[in-house]
Amino acid sequence: MPQPVNQVIAGLNILPEAPSPELPSAIITPINIKPVMLNRWQSFWAMRRIRFSLFWLILIKLRNPLKAVWAIRQLIKIRRRYLGDFAYKKVAKVDNRYFYEYNTPGWPSKAFDDYHLAELNRLVPFEQKPYFFKNVIIAITKKCALRCEHCFEWDALNKKEKLTTHDLQAIVQQFQAQGVGQLQFSGGEPLLRMPTLISLLQTAQPGTDFWVLTSGHLLTPEHAQSLKQAGLTGVTISLDHVDPHQHNLFRGFSSAYDWVEQAAANANKVGLVVGFSLCATKAFVTEQNLMAYARLVSQLGGVFIQVLEPKAVGHYAGQTVGLAAAQQKILEDFYTKLNYYPAYHHLPMVVYYDYQRRRAGCAGAADRHVYVDTDGNLHACPFCQKPAGNMLEKGVENALGKLRQTGCPVV
Known part of the structure; x- marks a missing residue:
């Protein structure tokens, strides 16, 4: 059975740096939360922008449009092998960044660019890293x-x-x-x-x-x-x-x-x-x-x-x-x-x-x-x-x- 807060916390050897756990004075059921999931049309255009950005990032590294297209296709094959035989359809926008997969960094960001360049480097090694x-x-x-x-x-x-x-x-x-x-x-x-x-x-x-x-x-x-x-x-x-x-x-x-x-x-x-x-x-x-x-x-x-x-x-x-x-x-x-x-x-x-x-x-x-x-x-x-x-x-x-x-x- 669930234990009361004071009984559980009392048994903890909390480190000095840890704050003293306290229950909030009131629990508020969230209402009127601003939607974060984009609609189908917004998601479509967001993914178009993300893909163009990714293509341009890869093109700069490979300096060859044909190789860049090939690399994009290989990245898609890898993704579909793990995630399923579908294209990404959904995008969420939070704090001016776009998110479409849980373990992929949000775009635009250095984390997004670095992650995808590292995946590219597995396929077409272009630098020692x-x-x-x-x-x-x-x-x-x-x-x-x-x-x-x-x-x-x-x-x-x-x-x-x-x-x-x-x-x-x-x-x-x-x-x-x-x-x-x-x-x-x-x-x-x-x-x-x-x-x-x-x-x-x-x-x-x-x-x-x-x-x-x-x-x-x-x-x-x-x-x-x-x-x-x-x-x-x-x-x-x-x-x-x-x-x-x-x-x-x-x-x-x-x-x-x-x-x-x-x-x-x-x-x-x-x-x-x-x-x-x-x-x-x-x-x-x-x-x-x-x-x-x-x-x-x-x-x-x-x-x-x-x-x-x-x-x-x-x-x-x-x-x-x-x-x-x-x-x-x-x-x-x-x-x-x-x-x-x-x-x-x-x-x-x-x-x-x-x-x-x-x-x-x-x-x-x-x-x-x-x-x-x-x-x-x-x-x-x-x-x-x-x-x-x-x-x-x-x-x-x-x-x-x-x-x-x-x-x-x-x-």
Whole structure:
């Protein structure tokens, strides 16, 4: 059963730098949120502008129109191999930037340009440069007030922190030196280390979009504004059911759903991109629930829905939580309809990693994605908990090379 706030927080060994968690005085259901999803005509023209910009960027590097056209076609083939045999149809506009895929940096930006040039460099090497990551997740804290049913960091929660702010700055610097289009801060609950988050954002170099993966806890108006000013691009808020009571049960906390609504409203107000993350359990996956979820996310101002299949790790270790093939098919249909069918154009975009993995193999294992846990250990992904090395030790390049060779095991 969900535990009262004071009972849970009292059991935490909160670091001195972490703010004291407090419930907001009032929960406000967001209304009249300015639409962020562009209509079909606006999306069409936005994508035309983005594609022309990308073509021009590639043409400048290759100095040959035919090679540039060939390169664009190869990039499209790679995208379709992972994401499906459709062209992008939907675009969201937030704070004068355009977003059309969850792990692709928004356009226009240096992060967008650098990411696509790195992908081009894989196809047509035009310069010597470090390996480039599409997405990196760094768990910056073990602290969390929740007791989530599916938590993959369950065994590390609420123990003494190992990574200092300086350590985390060094890790971010290493990945930026390698090249990373999007870097996500997770936990635990990363907002329990607000001073560290602000420091990481302020000391980072341009060329990366930064996101926070959060339960919504402590995403107050003041924190949202501070994070935006420091350089945060967006937040991904965990929401695991359309029914508030069921979400609270899943998260083991009586106010978890209220935090979601408040966080979404606060993030939207300051111009952060808002995504939502769903652990799609056996009990939840029906077409009716998924469509209700999409409508709720739309009402909360969400741009993206990240669908995660449950894995038997962390708090789910030893349990039979994997989805049946029929439920995976329901999720795949949901992904296809919301992303590409005109009738669903007004609803958020969906990212579904297991669908991509089944189509084309995993892009984790330091190919394009990698995960760093709360001790600084490198993993192929959050669910493949077999450390390949530590970011604070020598030989990080060897550890990354080992991950690329062994690949991401199917969990």
